[in-house]
Amino acid sequence: PDLLGEGFADRWHQQLVDMYGLDYDVSEHIFLTTLDNLNGNDVVPPKGADTLLTVLGNADLDDDIDSDDVKAVESAVKMGATVVDYPYCDANNDGAVDQKDVQFVKDMVAKKKQVIYYYNVDGEIASVHYPVTGTIIATYNKTLEAVRTLGLSSQVIAIDDFSYEWPTYFPEFMNLPSIGSRFTPSVEKVLDLDADAYLCGTKKWFAATLETDIGSSDMDVIRLPTWEEGQVLSGMITLGYITQHEEQAKEYIEWADSILSKVEDAIGDKADSDKPTVLVLDAGKPLSTKKAGSGQYENSVRAGGYNIVKDIGSEEEYYTNLTMEWILNKDPDFIVFSQSSTAYQWNDANLQEALDNLKKDFALTTACDEGRFHILNLEVFIGPSYPIGVLYMAKWFYPEELADVDVSEYLQDYIDRFCGLDMDVVEHGGFAL
Template identity: 35%
Template sequence: MGMNRILAKITISLLLLALALPAAASEDHTLGVFGNANEDDTINMQDVTYTELIILEYRDQTELADGKYDGRINMQDVTQIELVILGKEKELTYIDCDGDAATVNMPVEKIVVAYNNNAEMVRVLEATDGVVGVCDDILKYPVYFPDMSEKPCVGRRFDFDVEAILELEPDIVFTGTRAWYTPDLEDKLKGTGIDVVRLSSWEYNRVLAGIMKLGYILDEEENAYEYREWHNECTGTVTERVSEISEDEKLRVFVDRPGGTSVGKGSGYAETVEMAGGINLASSLGDLTYPEVDLEWVIDQNPDVIVGISFEGNYETDDVSVIRARYDEIIGTTGFEYIDAVKNDRVYVTHYIIQLGPSYPVGVTYLAKWFYPDLFEDLDPQEIHQEYIDRFQGMDFDVSEHGVFAYPPLEVS
């Protein structure tokens, strides 16, 4: 058989496969790993075919088709994609939480973890055996992180102790955005062989995107996809129902954060409020993540609902008074007695740990139940919280008996 005929058959086969390939996913659902040529939510043999079609000029180039991240799309990218599928790649390039391309050497076996939400992500992926060090935040949670809280401390997430990191000889430091986590860490670790992995654990509520990328980096894709299924089921139930509410019927919500601040775009809190069908009033105050607010502005806005954020409570205590004190503080604020939210008993307090990080779908269900109790009469946030703990945190912890997460307590039908 002549070479031209062979090439023609290959081309026809590829074209037939192309007809079956899905269109590129929306940005929110695209796996931001180079090698995801068709820009959907996974890397598989369809990406091999898609890249081959790009090479043959039957498909337009996509950014993520450059699996080798060398500025060219050729058969080396096909090989890289095949290695990623097999879990045999030597390095992996992904888009970090600040929108930059970053490359990590593979495989990753030893991890330093910054912040509690990041630690939760590692535990979702069942990769805690690789944790060799943590930042000081995790030491505050001996009940929630009994094993990781005993690991060596590498300082504060805002300013890591580089010498402590070097002593542990990790493969990666798993951290977050440069705006909140040691922005010059890459420079400080340059030449050490330690990669800095920056993924969203709460920033802009892009938690799912962060977990999916981390799943590929830690070779725990199956656990990442299991979490995604649960995540989408929880949030999908809420977003589907609140989509039926017109904008002028949505509740106007003020989020009262300690220190005279509220929450804006990128905080994670603002995004959960909106996902639950609320209008976040502080979004009108500009692009600040945590804008300062004065009492006159809040009173003038006259919110339908106030959601107080508490830094006290969580898994470390069973004393409900610590979160009730936050509730009393809010309703006792001078002038707030004139606000509809206070007059109508629509003030609620939640600990931040269920509003941010991998457990944020739990927080969304609490907010939805508070905002629209008739619409979510059948929703049990505490049951969803328990499922998260059982399935994705692997803890022997009964949230109906222990911990302080929300006030007033929900009445579940």
């Protein structure tokens, strides 16, 4: 700061605006330090924790661990960086950014077998024996979908009771043993299987005390988002890294981005006030809405809708019950129902019947009266296939901008490329109406 002078950040910001049209608040992203501490070969790490790959050591906050991360941690050490500002530079999770982290990241780049650390779905720092290339217990259908998408099916040795309801979609897992309920698994069965890892989601729903229950077992409990908070991409790329399936994760991310970027182009730079208002409800409990954290909420926003339950109820709730009076008063442009899992066994006729039954109770809404009343199967609303659900909704919200898009083509590509199923999605149906 002494060398650059007071107001440097403001002057740099104005220069970016004048020369490049970039309204970029550099004060939030730069770390001013004595100039002779760093040189042109250094990689200055970005502040914060905005990254998809939530593995400590990902110091440059991109999608992999490589030599740039080593350089970024080296720079962080020179800068006297703190864990508070640069959490991903504390690769060994000892509470300090120092030379030990430099060596730790070098070992990560060399793919050394060691315990590494990551932020799990609940925002907690957890450990895992890297790499996870051995046996896996996978619970809940969205976790199984993530596992298969990344090419990990052969490592799965057990599932949960609920997953047996999916013979059409998960035929390869039907003969595996069960650990019981995905919510409260049998610890005895889990330990008897002696798996290397147990994959599940948030403690709010799944096996909340499992880490404690398994005692001194070496089994890793890996909690990554496969639907929660709309953070599927992060869960996929992090799981891909932990299991050394980075290429499969990259292929999936590229597939998802190809769809999401198309939606973003359709939305453009519309302000929230110019977006169609939308309400997402549970088809099984029609007055129950999906809130922030549910995945459905986030994906309706990604599709370019302004979800009207943004400020309703507690932030800790995924679901909130509404009244018909409230819905009629708000009168959203679109109402989208989330149809609970039908295990890929419904067709369009089943979905139409469900939608027709819902119309009886919502006949007074403008959305129903004017044909902006839809139903979307949970199979594509959340989970690894969620970009399909986003595209369905975006096509409803922005029909002119996406007039030439055939969503079924993208869904067929997903089934063919990542699922290995012999399924014609148009003939099968049951996804969205």
